[in-house]
Amino acid sequence: MLLIKSFRPGGKHGVSHRENRDPIGYAVAGLSRLAQSEVLDRFGLRKQVEQLVFTTTRNGFKTATAASRTFAKRGKQGAAGVRVPAERASGVFDLTPTEDEQMLVDVVSELAAELVRPVAADADDACETPADVLKASIEVGLPILGVPESLGGISEQRSAMAGTLVAEALAQGDMGIAVGTLSSGAVATAIGLWGTQQQQETYLPAFTGDEVPVAALALSEPAVLFDVLTPTTTAVRDGDGFVLNGVKSAVARGHQAELFVVGASLDGKPALFLLESGAEGMLVEADPSMGVRAASLSRLTLSDVRVPADALLGELDGTTYTECVRLSRLAWCALAVGTGQAVLDYVTKYVNEREAFGEPISHRQSVAFMVANIAIELQSMRLVTYKAASRAAQGKDFSREVALARKLCTDKGMQIGLDGVQLLGGHGFVKEHPVERWYRDLRAIGVMEGVVLV
Structure with missing residues (x-):
């Protein structure tokens, strides 16, 4: 104790x-x-x-970023x-x-x-x-x-x-x-x-x-068939630094962020860069989405943004960037499990209290089986996510586990949201009940990259 x-x-x-x-x-x-x-x-x-x-x-907004604090350089460079x-x-x-x-x-x-x-x-x-x-x-x-x-x-x-x-x-x-x-x-x-x-x-x-400080991890891009491991945002060497160009989407709280970690392609390999909000050439625009709306998602446009050589975060060979993607996907799987649990708890209470033809609708096999199926799929999502997290914490390779978790949480997470709406009938379609919001949020699991990290 x-x-x-x-x-x-x-x-x-x-x-x-x-x-x-x-x-x-x-x-x-x-x-x-x-x-x-x-x-x-x-x-x-x-x-x-x-x-x-x-x-x-x-209304939306469009604003050039402005630094609200100064990060003074400390420590030995390169150490x-x-x-x-x-x-x-x-x-x-x-x-x-x-x-x-x-x-x-x-x-x-x-x-x-x-x-x-x-x-x-x-x-x-x-x-x-x-x-x-x-x-x-x-x-x-x-x-x-x-x-x-x-x-x-x-x-x-x-x-x-x-x-x-x-x-x-x-x-x-x-x-x-x-x-x-x-x-x-x-x-x-x-x-x-x-x-x-x-x-x-x-x-x-x-x-x-x-x-x-408000900070944001920016990996996603508004591109058709976007592959997070091959970002179209570029970093070009220029003297003793780099020049960044590209557009990043789904940037959480981007309009308030003072520090960004941005993914970009450098010499054909994906890399991460630290970017302070006061850099010239940065523009933030509102980018509201169907779900995850409370995160204040924004779009970050980089036009010839210069950063120093020490802005590079991690290795140049793409390994750091790849690990970042995997840890981010692990975090999204955890978010899917939590939201799925919220759906299960809510619909279980609802079907036991909602009556039709003189009895709770949970007495109908079709309803009971649907709730049971949510519980089964949710537990499978949780177990494979926990296993991936456990291996990551132990420093072991968790690429297979996180890939399985992402696939399962993407498919079954959306199904849980859909079934939750279905179980509430007409109530599932209106904002009086939170299930429609959870359904919209769960659809983000398969498309969001970056933003969160564990």
Whole structure:
């Protein structure tokens, strides 16, 4: 058991312990304290009072990006960054969350139920993640879940499993808000995984403070038959830096982002680049979508944008970019599992309470079998996603597992959304019930690339 002395969200915290902690012990130290505070109750009971500003369904926006902070260069250029070790494998095939992981899930699940779910419909209409949710996620420590503990984060070992559990729990509240909440942490995790010493010391301190910068992972492009592994956005060497040209789509909270991780083709290989919002030649436009609307999806246009040589994140041979794609797809699978669970919980209650011809409609075999099928497919999605996350956390090859998870979550996730709408009949078509929103969100799993990362 952990004995908590103190906790300061986003910073160092002191913990005494009687036994060795699991990899996310530092996170749980803070989360268990937060669970007893008034934060969740205060936010959960407050009604939304601010008119959300990202109303792209009516007005849209187009704006050149402007830097709102300066990231001062620190650290030795070219020196290797801090790398957290992989989890130790027990040799036993057991995907049951550890005690600490379960505590983490419980706290995030409470946040999703008390804070996210009540404002999800309004956030979807406004295409904006509510400020209260973002504030609570920072207090919980979600942006630094994948940042090494030695750099002010809470990760002692690879945290792919913890990140997967968090994404699933948040998505049970709303997938769009979950994406908007996790987007900044995706960039921090990427820098923690592949950044040089200079990149880590330049950017990560901002994520460990109280004013976490908005950041976005931009891999998708608005191209026909787009293949994420062969981006059409280009990076050309120019003197001691690079020049970027292209268009990226599905950029979460792009209109607010201060830092981007952009995928581009360099010398025929896909690569990642760090891009600050003040760079000349950047343009952000509203890009509202059918689903995941609360994530404030935007389009980023790059026209002869110059970046220095040290903006390159990770390796030049494409391995870093490929791993980024796989970890992103893993995160989307976790979001699909969480949203699918929300559908199952909602329709189970609905069919047991909704009566037709004097009895609950769940007494009809066609209805009961459809609900049972949702539960079966959902469990298969969860198991293969957890297995991929477990292998990623242990530093093993997880390419096969994440490919299976993506295929299963794409096909069965959309089917779960469709069946959820079908089970509600006419109620499934109207916004009075959240299932139509979950159906729209689940259709994103097969087409979204990047944005989130575990």
